[in-house]
Structure formats: C-alpha cells, structure tokens
Amino acid sequence: MENMIIRLFACLLCALLAGCASRTDPNDPRLPRELVPDPTFAGWFHIRGLGVPDDDGAVQGVFRSSGKVGKPAWTLAQWASRHNLADPAASRQLQLDADRFAITNASKRVVVNSRTGEIELGLFASACYGHARRAGESWPHLLASVPLTDTRYASEACRVTGMKRLDVSFSCRLDTFADRQPKADPKLHAAQFQLFLYVQNLKQGDDGFGDMMWFGIPVFDNRFPVKEEHYQRDGGKADASGKFIYGLSSKVCLADSEGFVRNNRLLAGKDARWVDFRANVAPWIVYAYKLARKNGFLATTELQDLYVSGLNFGWEMPGAYDASMRLRDLSLVSTPYPPAPLSAPPPNAPADKDARPPKASPPKPGK
Numbered sequence: 001m002e003n004m005i006i007r008l009f010a011c012l013l014c015a016l017l018a019g020c021a022s023r024t025d026p027n028d029p030r031l032p033r034e035l036v037p038d039p040t041f042a043g044w045f046h047i048r049g050l051g052v053p054d055d056d057g058a059v060q061g062v063f064r065s066s067g068k069v070g071k072p073a074w075t076l077a078q079w080a081s082r083h084n085l086a087d088p089a090a091s092r093q094l095q096l097d098a099d100r101f102a103i104t105n106a107s108k109r110v111v112v113n114s115r116t117g118e119i120e121l122g123l124f125a126s127a128c129y130g131h132a133r134r135a136g137e138s139w140p141h142l143l144a145s146v147p148l149t150d151t152r153y154a155s156e157a158c159r160v161t162g163m164k165r166l167d168v169s170f171s172c173r174l175d176t177f178a179d180r181q182p183k184a185d186p187k188l189h190a191a192q193f194q195l196f197l198y199v200q201n202l203k204q205g206d207d208g209f210g211d212m213m214w215f216g217i218p219v220f221d222n223r224f225p226v227k228e229e230h231y232q233r234d235g236g237k238a239d240a241s242g243k244f245i246y247g248l249s250s251k252v253c254l255a256d257s258e259g260f261v262r263n264n265r266l267l268a269g270k271d272a273r274w275v276d277f278r279a280n281v282a283p284w285i286v287y288a289y290k291l292a293r294k295n296g297f298l299a300t301t302e303l304q305d306l307y308v309s310g311l312n313f314g315w316e317m318p319g320a321y322d323a324s325m326r327l328r329d330l331s332l333v334s335t336p337y338p339p340a341p342l343s344a345p346p347p348n349a350p351a352d353k354d355a356r357p358p359k360a361s362p363p364k365p366g367k
Helices: 002-022 282-294
Strands: 045-048 059-063 074-077 092-095 100-104 108-113 118-124 141-147 163-179 192-201 212-221 230-233 244-247 274-280 306-316 321-336
Touching (some): 118 163, 118 306, 163 192, 163 212, 274 282, 306 321
Parallel strands (some): 212 244
Antiparallel strands (some): 074 141, 092 100, 100 108, 141 306, 163 274, 192 306
C-alpha cells in the first residue's frame, strides 16, 4: 500500500512538472509578440485639439470608450477640421449599449465596441470647407494613434533589424461614402484612409536620434481602385513633417484583389463588405529605408538604429467628402530571429550609456 502511494505521488509530481515545463513566458523575447498595447480600444482615448492657428493641437480631453475607468493608450487627432471633439458645447459622448461608446459632432463620429475591438471613424469633411481646397491649404484629419514602445527604453521587439517578420492584419468596412466635391482635381482633392507605422531612429546619443520615416499601408483612396507603390517627401501644406513617406502597394496587403471596388462599383452603404488586409511588412520596411537613404533622407541613421515606435490609422480628406470606415481585428505581431549562439555577442547590441536617456519626441499623429 505504501509503495502504491509513493508511485502515485511520483506520477502526480511528474505530471505537474510536465505541465509547468509546457507553459511559455509571454515576455520571452524569443517568441512572437503582439505590439499593439490596447487592441480593443478599451483604455479610453486622449483627444487632441484641431491644430489650427489658434489651437496648438495639445491634448484637451478624453473619450470614454469603455465602461471601466481607463488609462488612455490611444489618441484621437482631428487636425485642420472644424467642431472640436474635446469641446462639450460642440460634441456629445454617448453609451450606445453595454460595450459600445460614441463621441460625435457635426463633422466627426467615433464609435468603439470595447468588447470586440471594433472602431468606426467617420469624417464629414464637407462641414469643414467653406470653399474648394486650394494648393498648399491644410485638410481635415481624423486619426487614431498609439505608441508601441517607450522611446527612452526602446523595446527590442520593435527593432527593425531584429524582426524576422512583422505581420500586420486588420479588416475594414466602408459603411458610407458621399462625394460632395464639385469639379474635383485629383491632384488636390481626395478621401484617403490609411494606416501608418512610425519608423524612428531611437539610438541614444546618435546624431539622427528622433529622425523617422512614415511607412504607409493603403486602405482606401477614392481616386484609385488599387493603390500602387509610391514614395515622396511629406508636403502639400505648411505644417507637413518634411519626412520620407513610403506607401506600400495595396496589392501586397489585400487578401483579395478587389478591395472596395467590384465591377467598377464602390462597395459602400448597402453594398459594404469587410475587406481583409494582411502583410509581412518587415522586408518592406528595410526596402523603404534604402529608398529613403537613396533620396537623401535619414542621412545619419543606420538600419540597426530604427524601431517601429508607433502607428496611426484613419482619414485624411483634402476635399469635400463625407465617409465612415469601420476597422476591427487590428494586430501587429513581431517575430524575432532565432537567438545567436551563446559564444557570439548579440547583433547590434545597444550601448547602455545613460541611466535615464532622453525621450525622443514622437511624431505628430498624422502628417
């Protein structure tokens, strides 16, 4: 009987040890890692101002996007639009049901389902223009942005040269679209929904510390059924960043080739459907960096100095268009290269010079 008890105890101990051995540490740097800190948008949003001459665009309020008290990770930017979301006299915050929360005014609407991680961004730019946009004039934005790492202590999971893969995935649905731009000039007028990654030099003490480029994933552009690869200097308005912008071809990231157009018909309103976007962008970021250097940008930045430090997505409307897009299932997963052999030093090991290094200024959410 005693031997039987000992054997039973030994079996239970082996099973317990096997179970412990099978568990994985979510913070293990060798494992794929989700970089988006709040993918369901439950932690509330800071609201920035309009960023017009009498408004510096600083944080002016909070959008309560869930029923629990949140610590905002996300920020809403509404550059060069009208009707400030942070102004209670112009905007309303509503709880639509147990999980859906909204903030709305005459030119913008944001609705979040904090259980499913679905967000609607509606920008009604016709309420922001008193005349057709002219060359050099700013245009309305509605963007959601989030940092992916502390720029003082940049996460190795965000370092570009450490990424074997960087898998971006999300789905979008164009709920409404109305063209209210008479005699549109495609060089001046458009409705664009995009996702941008901030690719930034975060090497402490480097001459290029804080310098960056924009890496864009096109979602919707009313001028083009399919967006081709493009790159340029960020410009077109007085407050543009002047940084290098690289735009991926939509053919790379569309799960099918049709996007929001089928048989020359826009899939919005009653024809709306979910469109899936998926891409491993790690090699494309390296390619974009080489293009930037070739064109005179990031002149003092080496590839190993770059980190993916943040992202934004949403509308930019240099034209009188009214539209609403929903986004869900946002994910950004970094998969590292296998660790180097113990006998070799880790590649591109950062120098630990300062106990409290300075914090890089994050790019303005938007351009």
